[in-house]
Amino acid sequence: MRFSAATSPATRLTDAAARISQRLGDPGIDIQTLEDEELLGLLADAADTRKALELIVAAASTEVSRRSSRDLGYEGLAQRKGLRTGTALVQQITGLARADVVRAVEAGTELAPVAPVAPVAPVAEGVDAATPAPATSAAWLQRLRDALAAGALSQAQFQAIRAGLGEPPVERYPELDPDFLPQAWGRAVELLLDEAATQAVEDLRNQARVARDRLDPVGVTLRFEERFAARSFRTWTDAQGQRHGHILFDDEAGAWVDALLQAALRPRRGPRFVGADAGDRTRAAESDERTNEQLQYDTLVAVLRTGANADPQQAFGDRQPGVRIIVDSSAITDGDERGAMTLTRVGHCEDGGAAIPAGVVEARLCDSGAVPVFWNTDGRPLDIGRELRLFTRKQRIAIGARDGGCMWPSCAAPISQCEFHHLDHWWEDHGRTDVDDGIPLCRNCHLRLHNQGWRIRRTRDPVTGADTYWLHPPPDPLTGEMVEPTRLVSKSPRRFEAA
Ligand SMILES: [Zn+2]
Ligand SMILES: [Zn+2]
Known part of the structure; x- marks a missing residue:
């Protein structure tokens, strides 16, 4: 790796070191006696020095690794020093932790991608000759690497x-x-x-x-699904008998839990002089001796208890604790060839700005409704429209009684775990809904439906007036051909009764 003369870490090191020795004057100076600006300047110079040194450590560590490649066998640099790997050799010289050496080599590799050394080539000379030139990297990456190299x-x-x-x-x-x-x-x-x-x-x-x-809106969905698939909760008991738990959240549930915990912690963090009873609540929070971890724990357990004890429709039915998602209405299209509304772009969480895949936004629009915000041409918010809330509590009870559980063919989730999917055109209908257009799906099936582009359509028998619901798979990804739909069957015990 060769640095350009102007931005060479060696040059920067010498400059910063010169400034430091000037600031410190004679070697015996006491940092406690420095003026504020001098103190901050000293710190900045020391940080510059460290950045320059880090680069040199990274470049040298990478080169040691390269010369200690496993392919070189006993000829390798580390191996000749009696060590097994380049990392071990760098650790021995620098006193760094293994993870720090790995990170340094990563950074060094970014600056000059490591080319393998041919095992047969004599190492002492001809290293350069044996090294193929690294492929020229993309301009954006080069810009980033230059910024690192330049400090x-x-x-x-x-x-x-x-x-x-x-x-x-x-x-x-x-x-x-x-x-x-x-x-x-x-x-x-x-x-x-x-x-x-x-x-x-x-x-x-x-x-x-x-x-x-x-x-990368497509990648948003892929990454979401990867983390969704990794979701897990496990508990165990340690040798002292204490119960432990370990949770991996999917993005959406994680944001929901964050919002819940933030709300619990707010009295400790928020502004302390707002509202008539804010003072009391703040004092109460101050006299609360629980740690933040204990408060979060208590909040989580209280929510679990409430959920377990309450009528699920009552506890979570039509008012879910909120994570607000923002999505541009221009991302909403009227419908694909199968007539259903689709989103063409990702949304984002109001808090934190994390991207939410279009499929997840659709699922939330189905189940939780929306509030339209209109903008004037200058980009100022003009007006807030009527809240588009979907199925009412009573409608949910009716749909639940009709369908008896998640309607996905192979799924056995009970109605208490279901969200309510809206068949189509919820946007054009301005949220007006009919129980005939609602289908209960558990969260897992609902997200799969929207993320993977499945559709549910309804057909009505012209004579009897009976509705049949059909699950349409997405078109075959290889041929683009439509796949035959599956008829959805109610899970309600009522289906066994003679009509
Ligand atoms: Zn839906
Ligand atoms: Zn399901």
């Missing part, structure tokens, strides 16, 4: 942006110009580089993910 980004900032953005998924969008996404990635990198100076590393990573999700 504009720390390694942590670099990795936050790199991991948050990922690679532009060009292969997912064959209809787009192949340069379109890499260019969009380039614009996102410029914005993030600007923001890097003022944002905490965690926020930077989050913003990089927000940018990626905006630009």
Whole structure:
């Protein structure tokens, strides 16, 4: 790896070191006696020095790894020093933890992708000759690497942006110009580089993910489904008899639980002088000796208890604790060839801005309704329309009595775990609903239906007036052909009664 002379870490190191020794004056100076500005300047110079040193450590560690490749056998650098791996050798010299060495090598590899060393080549000379030139990287990535090499980004900032953005998924969008996404990635990198100076590393990573999700709506659904599939809750008892639990949330349920816990913690965090009884509540919160973890635990257990004790329709029926999702109405299309409304773009959580796949937004529109907000041409919000709420509590009871549980053919979820899917055209009908257009589906089946483009249609017998519901699979992904629908059968015990 070769650094350009102007931005070489060695040059920056010398400069910063010179400033530091000037600030410190004679070696015996006491940091406690420095003026504020001097103190902050010293800290900034020391941080610059560290960034430059980190780069040198990264570059050197990467080179040690490369020269210690397993393929080289006993000829490898680490192996000649009596160690098994390059990482172990770097650890021995630097005193760094293994994870830090791995991270340094990752950063070094980003700056100069490691080329394998041919095992037969003599190592002492000809390393360069044996090294094929790395493929030229995309402009957006090069820009990011340059910013790291020039010290504009720390390694942590670099990795936050790199991991948050990922690679532009060009292969997912064959209809787009192949340069379109890499260019969009380039614009996102410029914005993030600007923001890097003022944002905490965690926020930077989050913003990089927000940018990626905006630009890759298909990936949003794939990533959502991956995390949804990974959802889990397990409990165990340790040797002392204490019960433990470990939860992996899917995005949506995670946001819901966050909202719940935030609400419980708000009196401890929020502004403390608002509202007539706010003072009392704040004092109550101050005298509450529970830790935040204990308060969160108590909140979660209380919600579970309430849910277990209450009539499910009563507890969760028509008013669910809220996570508000924002979606642009221009993303809503009238319907596909099968007549159902679809969303063409992702939405985002009001809190935190995390992207929500179109399918999940559709499922929420079905079950929880919407509030339209109108904008004037200057982009100012003009007006709030009438709330579009879907099935009422009474309608849900009627649908539940008719269908008896999740209507997905192979699913046995009871009605208490169901959401209410709206067949179609909920938007044009402005939320007016008829029980004939509602189908109970458990959360899992409901999300699958919307995320994968399944549809439920209703046919009515002209003579008897009886309704039949059909589950239409998405078109065959290979041939594009329509697949035969499956007839949905009520799960209610009533179906066994003679008509
Ligand atoms: Zn639905
Ligand atoms: Zn189901």
